[in-house]
Amino acid sequence: MAEKKKWTSVVGKHLFEDLTDEERGKLKDLRVACNDVIDPSVHDDLYLIRFCRARKWKMDKVEEMFRAALKRFKDENVNWEAFSKEFKADPSIPRFPIPFVNHRYGVFRMSGKDKTGTPLMWAFVGRRDNIGLMRCMTADEWYRACQYFLFATQWQVNHSTDPDVECEQYTLVLDMAEMSLRQQLYGPFIRADKPVLSYMTDCMPETIKKIVIVNCPSYFTFVWAVYKHFVDKDTREKVSIHGKNCLSVLQEMIADDQIPKALGGTSAEKIVDSYEWIVDGSGNVTKVNVGDEPFMNCGTIPEKYYRQGLDLSSATTITVGRGSSEHVEVPVSKVGSTVRWEFQSQDHDIGFGVYFKPTGAKRLKRKDMEEIVASERVDAQVCPVEGAHTADAVGVYVLRFDNTYSYLRGKSVTYITEVMEPSDDTVDDVTEVLSALDTSGDSSASGKTIKKSTML
Numbered sequence: 001m002a003e004k005k006k007w008t009s010v011v012g013k014h015l016f017e018d019l020t021d022e023e024r025g026k027l028k029d030l031r032v033a034c035n036d037v038i039d040p041s042v043h044d045d046l047y048l049i050r051f052c053r054a055r056k057w058k059m060d061k062v063e064e065m066f067r068a069a070l071k072r073f074k075d076e077n078v079n080w081e082a083f084s085k086e087f088k089a090d091p092s093i094p095r096f097p098i099p100f101v102n103h104r105y106g107v108f109r110m111s112g113k114d115k116t117g118t119p120l121m122w123a124f125v126g127r128r129d130n131i132g133l134m135r136c137m138t139a140d141e142w143y144r145a146c147q148y149f150l151f152a153t154q155w156q157v158n159h160s161t162d163p164d165v166e167c168e169q170y171t172l173v174l175d176m177a178e179m180s181l182r183q184q185l186y187g188p189f190i191r192a193d194k195p196v197l198s199y200m201t202d203c204m205p206e207t208i209k210k211i212v213i214v215n216c217p218s219y220f221t222f223v224w225a226v227y228k229h230f231v232d233k234d235t236r237e238k239v240s241i242h243g244k245n246c247l248s249v250l251q252e253m254i255a256d257d258q259i260p261k262a263l264g265g266t267s268a269e270k271i272v273d274s275y276e277w278i279v280d281g282s283g284n285v286t287k288v289n290v291g292d293e294p295f296m297n298c299g300t301i302p303e304k305y306y307r308q309g310l311d312l313s314s315a316t317t318i319t320v321g322r323g324s325s326e327h328v329e330v331p332v333s334k335v336g337s338t339v340r341w342e343f344q345s346q347d348h349d350i351g352f353g354v355y356f357k358p359t360g361a362k363r364l365k366r367k368d369m370e371e372i373v374a375s376e377r378v379d380a381q382v383c384p385v386e387g388a389h390t391a392d393a394v395g396v397y398v399l400r401f402d403n404t405y406s407y408l409r410g411k412s413v414t415y416i417t418e419v420m421e422p423s424d425d426t427v428d429d430v431t432e433v434l435s436a437l438d439t440s441g442d443s444s445a446s447g448k449t450i451k452k453s454t455m456l
Helices: 021-033 045-054 059-075 080-089 100-104 130-136 139-158 187-203 220-230 247-253 424-440
Strands: 108-113 119-123 170-175 208-214 239-241 275-279 285-289 316-320 325-332 338-345 350-357 370-378 385-390 395-402 411-420 453-455
Touching: 021 045, 021 059, 045 059, 059 187, 100 130, 108 139, 130 139, 130 187, 139 170, 139 187, 187 220, 208 247, 220 239, 316 325, 316 395, 325 338, 325 411, 338 350, 338 395, 350 385, 370 385, 370 395, 395 411
Parallel strands: 119 170, 170 208, 208 239
Antiparallel strands: 108 119, 275 285, 316 411, 325 395, 338 385, 338 411, 350 370, 350 395, 385 453
8 A cells, every 4th residue: 555645735635636637727728817917836726726616617707706816915915925935934823913812812723623534623603702802903903814814724724744634625613602692793893704704705715615503593593694695605505504402413524532522522632722922013923821811712802902092182073964074184295204094983883085185175075086095984983993094195185084874863083193204215215116106107116115005
């Protein structure tokens, strides 16, 4: 008998055995058609085949989906090539500033494998404090942390060194024990989680083999009625939903010694870690012991971790009338200046966008101004919303608070703005890049990149 080969490649063990000659030809044609955007160090065969499977090998739709995913990565400033290199160096250390509460109160853990060798992801979603999470971080921070988590999970699955593990997909088990409708249907969390699910479906297709939801109370149907619309039909078909007597269901596909004791199994492996990796905004990584406070992989988040409100001593409060909008104008006199804002609404959400108009122009309608940050409703009543923009032109930057969608109530908004002017050297650098952009249209001219705006 041939010796089993230790698997370290990104490509699945049984990948090519499953492909027909026609499919192999289509895969080769896809590489040719997308040669202008494919990076061989990142877009290996398994990565491309997932898009092919997601679109049933209809290659015009496959190419459209693949290019759309790459555009989304670019628009959202996601660099998976850099992440891949860092993971190869040390996959145990995260390379992203994940909020602390995501580590301490996260509910997802990779542990064990099912009877077919597929890795298992366990998630104690029913006990997750969705309200607390939204009071500790912004929707964008949640989205970025989930992006990183999805990538890290898939990287570890694909690079398993266990010769008995099928390294293409993983099975997700969601435990809904102790579920609260108030937590699961919390509006700000649902709005923050929706782009996460679309990202998983559109940019990381066919990474999950099946989704098993257990310990579901009868009212779980209300939660599923909301979330099922956030994923595509193929993903919904992978979902099976079960009530409280779920051990026999798990035992059909998972051995007892791979099932956590909390779900009736005998697994001796710890689902909860005893330490955490903390990464600050500069990328510095620190290993932190939990200490005297018990580590929890779920449960209520203490208020001491909540984000602090605005410093009212330097803030301005305005009222945005029902069915109307308010403009806050921030003049900028130097190219390369950083316009920073922070705001919080009272009791209800508010629409927010950033626009540009020439100096001296009167109040303009939204359609007559240049859009810098697209307008969208944000849950600023939960925690303050921050953002910044590097000015590439002299003029007036308009912070537009939008309440045109609300015909019943006005909104109170407290905000702070700041303009940080650059040094003379920075002005020269920005002007140089802008001049190159005008002549070449290349956003990376002279090896420099202007980051237009950031919402935190």
